[in-house]
Amino acid sequence: MSLAVTLTVRRGQLTADLDLAVADGEVLAVLGPNGAGKSTLLRVLAGLLPPDTGRVTVDGDVWDDDGVHVPPHRRRVGMVFQDYLLFPHLTALENVAFGLRTRGVRHPEARRRAADWLARVGLADLGGSKPAQLSGGQAQRAALARALATEPALLLLDEPLAALDARTRLTVRAELRRHLAAFGGSTVLVSHDPIDAMALADRVVVVEDGRVVQEGTPAEVARRPRTDYVARLVGLSLLPGTAEGTTVRLDGGSAVAVAEEAQGPVFVAVRPESVALYLTRPDGSPRNVWPARLVGATPHGTAVRCELDGEVPLVADITAPAFAALGLAPGAEVWATVKASEVAVYER
Amino acid sequence: MSRPRQGGVPLPLLVPAAIGTLFLVLPLLGLVIRAPWSDLGARLTEPGVGSALRLSLVTATLATAIAMVLGVPIAWVLARTDVRGRSVLRALVTVPLVLPPVVGGVALFLVLGRQGILGRLLYEWTGFTIPFTTLAVVLAETFVAMPFLVISVEGALRAADARFEDAAATLGADRWTTFRRVTLPLVSPGVAAGAVLCWARALGEFGATITFAGNFPGTTQTMPLSVYLALQSDPEAAIVLSLVLLVVSVATLLLLRERWLGRAAAA
Numbered sequence: 001m002s003l004a005v006t007l008t009v010r011r012g013q014l015t016a017d018l019d020l021a022v023a024d025g026e027v028l029a030v031l032g033p034n035g036a037g038k039s040t041l042l043r044v045l046a047g048l049l050p051p052d053t054g055r056v057t058v059d060g061d062v063w064d065d066d067g068v069h070v071p072p073h074r075r076r077v078g079m080v081f082q083d084y085l086l087f088p089h090l091t092a093l094e095n096v097a098f099g100l101r102t103r104g105v106r107h108p109e110a111r112r113r114a115a116d117w118l119a120r121v122g123l124a125d126l127g128g129s130k131p132a133q134l135s136g137g138q139a140q141r142a143a144l145a146r147a148l149a150t151e152p153a154l155l156l157l158d159e160p161l162a163a164l165d166a167r168t169r170l171t172v173r174a175e176l177r178r179h180l181a182a183f184g185g186s187t188v189l190v191s192h193d194p195i196d197a198m199a200l201a202d203r204v205v206v207v208e209d210g211r212v213v214q215e216g217t218p219a220e221v222a223r224r225p226r227t228d229y230v231a232r233l234v235g236l237s238l239l240p241g242t243a244e245g246t247t248v249r250l251d252g253g254s255a256v257a258v259a260e261e262a263q264g265p266v267f268v269a270v271r272p273e274s275v276a277l278y279l280t281r282p283d284g285s286p287r288n289v290w291p292a293r294l295v296g297a298t299p300h301g302t303a304v305r306c307e308l309d310g311e312v313p314l315v316a317d318i319t320a321p322a323f324a325a326l327g328l329a330p331g332a333e334v335w336a337t338v339k340a341s342e343v344a345v346y347e348r
Numbered sequence: 349m350s351r352p353r354q355g356g357v358p359l360p361l362l363v364p365a366a367i368g369t370l371f372l373v374l375p376l377l378g379l380v381i382r383a384p385w386s387d388l389g390a391r392l393t394e395p396g397v398g399s400a401l402r403l404s405l406v407t408a409t410l411a412t413a414i415a416m417v418l419g420v421p422i423a424w425v426l427a428r429t430d431v432r433g434r435s436v437l438r439a440l441v442t443v444p445l446v447l448p449p450v451v452g453g454v455a456l457f458l459v460l461g462r463q464g465i466l467g468r469l470l471y472e473w474t475g476f477t478i479p480f481t482t483l484a485v486v487l488a489e490t491f492v493a494m495p496f497l498v499i500s501v502e503g504a505l506r507a508a509d510a511r512f513e514d515a516a517a518t519l520g521a522d523r524w525t526t527f528r529r530v531t532l533p534l535v536s537p538g539v540a541a542g543a544v545l546c547w548a549r550a551l552g553e554f555g556a557t558i559t560f561a562g563n564f565p566g567t568t569q570t571m572p573l574s575v576y577l578a579l580q581s582d583p584e585a586a587i588v589l590s591l592v593l594l595v596v597s598v599a600t601l602l603l604l605r606e607r608w609l610g611r612a613a614a615a
Contacts, residue, residue, distance in 0.1 A: 046518050072517035073525075085515040089533040098529070099519035150520065 007054030016210035029201030038190035047072035078147030086131035093127035157189035274342035275316035408550035411489035427505035453559025484561035489550035497542035504538020
């Protein structure tokens with residue numbers, strides 16, 4: 001079971017132009033900002049939106065092509081919507097049995113299989129509950145069971161964890177990972193949250209403005225982002241430049257000393273926790289010292305994430321006590337330093 | 349939630365509002381005061397009253413049933429498709445809302461009467477004519493009342509989240525199954541409200557009924573018709589009959605209000 005899709009869809013300002021393939025049992029995460037065309041992709045795959053041009057094949061069956069459009073109810077697809085869309089007038093069990101009933105499974109058998117699925121997602125006792133009585137995490141599980149119960153060839157997840165609070169998210173994410181691993185078909189999940197994408201996916205595709213800008217394993221994408229958007233998502237400052245040995249001349253002016261030798265056009269990536277801030281120009285070992293201005297500070301875990309503007313735009317994470325000791329306020333002039341050994345450099 | 353503002357109601361608004369309220373309430377109050385309460389029971393059990401009431405209830409209920417069978421699909425087409433001429437369809441369907449009912453009765457007569465376009469065919473094939481029968485009462489009431497149901501259900505459909513229908517489609521439901529198992533249950537409160545409105549309108553129907561169905565006790569003389577008739581011969585009987593219709597109307601209003609309040613509380 002595998003998915004291959006090439007499509008062009010125009011919706012208002014946006015033209016989505018995507019070319020993707022997902023293998024059997026593979027989980028592909030489509031990561032991108034809101035309005036990048038992620039939901040459009042899912043709607044096309046589900047058959048809810050015919051592409052302007054393009055081809056969608058699943059296991060060799062053509063779902064969309066010139067003159068071909070298989071309607072959604074004839075596609076072997078399961079979809080988990082962002083807000084789940086559990087039918088409010090049906091119980092959890094009836095929701096899960098819905099897809100089986102429409103596909104002609106007889107009533108007792110459909111109920112038995114639905115109960116089975118509810119048990120698998122840990123909702124064995126809640127089959128009789130209406131969606132309104134379920135917590136966010138329970139509703140997410142019920143929606144997953146409903147999508148998987150029909151044994152689809154293609155599973156689509158639209159921001160599957162976005163509606164959950166942080167604590168529930170952690171447990172549901174781990175469970176979802178387990179269910180996805182057990183699922184034999186292809187999975188496409190879209191998210192704007194890099195952590196969800198990286199935790200759940202075998203492969204990540206980054207989409208911006210309807211186009212794929214980066215593709216790779218979660219680790220590759222996290223380590224070596226190729227656009228500002230991805231860099232910011234994974235918490236890196238991304239600086240394009242040209243390398244000559246251990247010096248990179250940045251496109252924005254200034255230069256960065258790096259530990260590894262490189263030549264030609266490169267990206268320089270700096271982790272926020274490797275940036276240190278000083279009120280006066282420090283002496284000593286760091287070869288990278290730049291004046292900067294603090295433009296924003298937000299709590300980030302146990303640290304304070306400081307956005308810096310200057311000839312080298314950076315993000316710095318410093319501890320809350322350090323932030324307090326420095327007496328920083330937005331607009332403050334500071335010095336930022338980074339050790340050359342802490343700077344990643346890779347080809348553009 | 350709106351909050352009353354400080355300062356009270358300015359006189360130029362207060363006076364007309366008070367007069368208007370009196371104007372609406374006084375006639376109903378007069379009806380209640382003038383009612384012959386002492387022999388109310390005896391009057392209500394008079395055979396004429398009973399048969400008119402029964403006929404009204406039966407025909408209004410049948411008209412509502414027909415309106416639901418035909419009107420809900422119209423509402424669905426208006427709310428969920430983009431067939432061409434949809435706004436024209438909506439205008440056509442809602443014409444009976446603003447059309448004088450008498451004109452509706454005349455129009456029905458011209459189409460379904462013995463000399464009418466369809467009525468003639470029906471008469472030639474079966475020897476049956478519709479006007480001046482109980483069926484004519486039902487048709488007249490349906491014609492006048494169905495738009496209330498269509499408008500109400502269309503509103504409910506537009507307010508309902510159509511993405512539930514997307515979800516049903518991804519679960520293998522075609523549009524008909526989706527309509528039956530998802531859409532209709534979701535908008536059932538709207539359908540119920542529409543049906544109550546439609547039923548109340550059908551119950552009070554006068555103009556189209558007397559034009560198309562005539563005024564024959566037992567077969568076409570509904571409550572409003574017998575009220576009108578009684579007023580000329582036996583005013584007390586007219587008051588009693590009016591009182592019955594008033595009670596039904598108020599009950600309808602309470603029923604709907606309950607529902608609206610219930611929905612507001614749930615939201």
